Amino acid sequence: MKALLFGxxxxxxxxxxxxxxxxxxxxxxxxxxxxVLGYLAPCxxxxxxxxxIRRWTAAVRTIQAQGPTVVVVNGGVPGGKGRQNxxxxxxxxESYKAVSINALNLTLHETELGRDVLVSIQRxxxxxxxxxxxxxxxxxxxxxxxxxxxxxxxxxxxxPQLLAATAGERARETEAAINELTSDAESxxxxxxxxxxxxxxxxxxxxxxxxxxVAIVFSSSSIPRGKPLQEGxxxxxxPGEKCRxxxxxxxxxxxxxxxxxVPLGPEISDDEVASRAYSRYLDRVGSExxxxxxxxSGDKQFAGSxxxxxxHEKATKVWKNSEHGKALATLEDDGHDKDPDCVGCHVVxxxxxxxxxxxxxxxxxxxxxxxxxxxxxxxxxxSPTENRFGRAGIEACMKCHVVDHSPNFDFSSxxxxxRH
Amino acid sequence: xxxxxxxxxxxxxxxxxxxxxxxxxxxxxxxxKRLPAESFSLDWDDSGVPVELRARYAMARxxxxxxxxxxxxxxxxxxxxxxxxxxxxxQTLPPAPDRVIPAGxxxxxxxxxxxxxxxxxxxxxxxxxxxxIDPRHVQNEVGYAIGSFLGIANLPRPVxxxxxxDQTSLLQLRVNPRExxxxxxxxxxxxxxxxxxxxKIPLSPTKPQMFIDRSILDxxxxxQDEPMNFSLEVTNRGNATLKLRGFTECGCIHVGAPLSxxxxxxxxxxxxxxxxxxxxxxxxxxxxxxxxxxxxxxxxKIKAWVTPRYRLLQESGAGAVVxxxxxxxxxxxxxxxxxxxxxxxxxxxxxxxxxxxxxxWEGTMPDPAIEEPAKPRKxxxxxxxxxPTEHIRRSPMTFAISTDSKTMPIxxxxxxxxxxxxxxxxxxxGEIPKAxxxxxxxxxxxxxxxxxxxxESDTDVIKTSxxxxxxxxYRVIVTxxxxxxxxxxxxxxxxxxxxxxxxxxxxxxxxIVR
Numbered sequence: 041m042k043a044l045l046f047g048x049x050x051x052x053x054x055x056x057x058x059x060x061x062x063x064x065x066x067x068x069x070x071x072x073x074x075x076v077l078g079y080l081a082p083c084x085x086x087x088x089x090x091x092x093i094r095r096w097t098a099a100v101r102t103i104q105a106q107g108p109t110v111v112v113v114n115g116g117v118p119g120g121k122g123r124q125n126x127x128x129x130x131x132x133x134e135s136y137k138a139v140s141i142n143a144l145n146l147t148l149h150e151t152e153l154g155r156d157v158l159v160s161i162q163r164x165x166x167x168x169x170x171x172x173x174x175x176x177x178x179x180x181x182x183x184x185x186x187x188x189x190x191x192x193x194x195x196x197x198x199x200p201q202l203l204a205a206t207a208g209e210r211a212r213e214t215e216a217a218i219n220e221l222t223s224d225a226e227s228x229x230x231x232x233x234x235x236x237x238x239x240x241x242x243x244x245x246x247x248x249x250x251x252x253x254v255a256i257v258f259s260s261s262s263i264p265r266g267k268p269l270q271e272g273x274x275x276x277x278x279p280g281e282k283c284r285x286x287x288x289x290x291x292x293x294x295x296x297x298x299x300x301x302v303p304l305g306p307e308i309s310d311d312e313v314a315s316r317a318y319s320r321y322l323d324r325v326g327s328e329x330x331x332x333x334x335x336x337s338g339d340k341q342f343a344g345s346x347x348x349x350x351x352h353e354k355a356t357k358v359w360k361n362s363e364h365g366k367a368l369a370t371l372e373d374d375g376h377d378k379d380p381d382c383v384g385c386h387v388v389x390x391x392x393x394x395x396x397x398x399x400x401x402x403x404x405x406x407x408x409x410x411x412x413x414x415x416x417x418x419x420x421x422x423s424p425t426e427n428r429f430g431r432a433g434i435e436a437c438m439k440c441h442v443v444d445h446s447p448n449f450d451f452s453s454x455x456x457x458x459r460h
Numbered sequence: 461x462x463x464x465x466x467x468x469x470x471x472x473x474x475x476x477x478x479x480x481x482x483x484x485x486x487x488x489x490x491x492x493k494r495l496p497a498e499s500f501s502l503d504w505d506d507s508g509v510p511v512e513l514r515a516r517y518a519m520a521r522x523x524x525x526x527x528x529x530x531x532x533x534x535x536x537x538x539x540x541x542x543x544x545x546x547x548x549x550x551q552t553l554p555p556a557p558d559r560v561i562p563a564g565x566x567x568x569x570x571x572x573x574x575x576x577x578x579x580x581x582x583x584x585x586x587x588x589x590x591x592x593i594d595p596r597h598v599q600n601e602v603g604y605a606i607g608s609f610l611g612i613a614n615l616p617r618p619v620x621x622x623x624x625x626d627q628t629s630l631l632q633l634r635v636n637p638r639e640x641x642x643x644x645x646x647x648x649x650x651x652x653x654x655x656x657x658x659x660k661i662p663l664s665p666t667k668p669q670m671f672i673d674r675s676i677l678d679x680x681x682x683x684q685d686e687p688m689n690f691s692l693e694v695t696n697r698g699n700a701t702l703k704l705r706g707f708t709e710c711g712c713i714h715v716g717a718p719l720s721x722x723x724x725x726x727x728x729x730x731x732x733x734x735x736x737x738x739x740x741x742x743x744x745x746x747x748x749x750x751x752x753x754x755x756x757x758x759x760x761k762i763k764a765w766v767t768p769r770y771r772l773l774q775e776s777g778a779g780a781v782v783x784x785x786x787x788x789x790x791x792x793x794x795x796x797x798x799x800x801x802x803x804x805x806x807x808x809x810x811x812x813x814x815x816x817x818x819x820x821w822e823g824t825m826p827d828p829a830i831e832e833p834a835k836p837r838k839x840x841x842x843x844x845x846x847x848p849t850e851h852i853r854r855s856p857m858t859f860a861i862s863t864d865s866k867t868m869p870i871x872x873x874x875x876x877x878x879x880x881x882x883x884x885x886x887x888x889x890g891e892i893p894k895a896x897x898x899x900x901x902x903x904x905x906x907x908x909x910x911x912x913x914x915x916e917s918d919t920d921v922i923k924t925s926x927x928x929x930x931x932x933x934y935r936v937i938v939t940x941x942x943x944x945x946x947x948x949x950x951x952x953x954x955x956x957x958x959x960x961x962x963x964x965x966x967x968x969x970x971x972i973v974r
Binding site: 090106120121122123126130133134137153154155156157159160163164178179199201202205206207208239240260261262290298300301302303305306313316317320324333334335336337339391450452453 | 638972
């Protein structure tokens, strides 16, 4: 019975079942994503944290349950190159497929991962790639334009030559591509939307040149604002970056209205399908031992926190009772203790040959230790008076307590918690 | 008057000052009661709330009260009819004048003793498709009402109670350290006014007036790792001390505030952007809060182009670096910005079996990634020497470049290197239903043709086939048959080639059937 119920639940919540088709000239909600840049989950060191693909997927489903939607993603899947970014991209692509995204703009972020990964993202995302910046290709079966509801959607990037070079394909000139998008849209009675992997000023220029575009989705590192930007009648929309908010706008058949940015806070339940994709991603990161494969250098010599205890009793007492003193345990509880993205800020010297390896191998390097803030201390341990230990100030905190991971960080109140 | 206090707080406080200026001490005393105090009351009217929800909403209210009283020791918030703050509920509310989304709550500030100081009316349903609110919305709105009574300005982001939103998002807000700071300063300011009223000290009413010379800071071209410094001139055209406080959306921006500017004087707000780790276009904003009641918030944009301090250029252009048996060497050019030079002291290779050598270099090269044409550049030539004993297929590789720069002692640069016949190490079906499903992957060796002799899987539930492509690559098609059992897929595909150096290539197949 349980299995049957599970099957039914899967049928309901599975791939795109809830999505209602968007008809031409009908009211439809345009949902915008993109530039996740590998931020699959919010780092949980301070509450409340915003963002993450599990919440984004859940929030998209909520909108889809309310009426017809068109979901577009403006590229920016991984945040860099390397194996972890490949695994992240696959997990994110699976989440995109879970909500049946209509278009995924192909950008340099994806092409830099290489053809093998591109093919994989393309399939796992439900063949969502779209690009007008490349000539049609045998290898990557990406659409130039996508018709969805009342829209004709095309993707382009600000540097098509580089996109082509990294993808091993031939570039297409931007102006010609956008002209084709707008004229095709007109002849088919559709409204053109451009997914533009470029900044706001360049999006404004394009809106001036192509006023029939009803919307341009552009890239921005800024947090999406409460009001949409406009250039003439073209709406300029951005999802921001790192998957912190869900951005949507309602098309009422004639124009966009009802622009929204919904911060993805911890109260948004995680989507089941995206959660499973995320768990599998974490499993792969662990089983491939990516933490052990991180580049390290021998330039810094760490001693380990235990070496400090005998001389610095007062500081030791404060440290042991602090959150810093159990920082690795918090990651272990969250299942992120093998994640190279997280561990560096929860241990001592992860980038050093003499730093943290595993809790078993290097127990005194576990947690945020003395040397995490004061710097390598091996020389100080050898000769404490000749080699003074570095003083730590706000700069030491800011290596980890950055806005992305610790939005409420305030030096004076946080220092009070570890004053020693 | 503190910067970061709300326009409502500022307006009432100035009225008190004006009354003191006119020696209207009794009226000032009455109005002073409208300003924040350590002890105040909350009138909770939940008559509009369905009975079954009342207990949960009351708990949410208590959560907000507990948050504030914990954050500001000494604060006492009592429940009382005709309290300083009144909270009530309505079914729905219309949108604010400049918005299209129905309001989640509306807040009124009153100077009249006959009315609550802050009246919050919370909509039981919000959004254009009315959705019943959650207790967390109630906590957020009560938290905001308390913050409003304490005279704190709204925050542009939901990082504290004063960053409330009308939307259905269930982000649970908390008291932000900045809110605590402003609340404390407001309470201290009210104490000063109280002393003046009690001692009947006539004050000359004064107001600051903020004038900022620019609302956009254009950094033009800034070298990476060099702090981007701006001085924003602020003139106080009023007759009271102008106080300023900055709020940034990025940890990379530091606004030198709080800052005070005396009447008739000008001051400089020092803004510093830490460009370490940034490269390319930079667009961010920050907010300046002031105690000018007419201009208590001003948004300032920062834009710049951060010129990278170093670049790693490939001899082979963009994309993966392709090595071959005849050429296991590849040159890279680590270009150092000569305006702020530093030296390379060592290079290690991580991810593949290889070593790297480095030597000073000067030459002419383009940088396609940032659309720079060929021009003279200076730095180091890094030579990658791959091991002749290992075909790496296609792998990510990282250079760990040690330098004598204090801010960038080690620079990591990752790229892909391909040598030999390349196929992915694994292919992933992801989560799929129990049905026949297919995928494909590519097998290639640029510049060196080869033949695939056979492709086999080690399980009956996977069938494989091969399609040659026009460019000499192969497409291997993997079909997962419907007979596949539910559970994890973990199989292997064996590709046999005519290349004596790589006769067998294995590809793992992953996925989960639900």
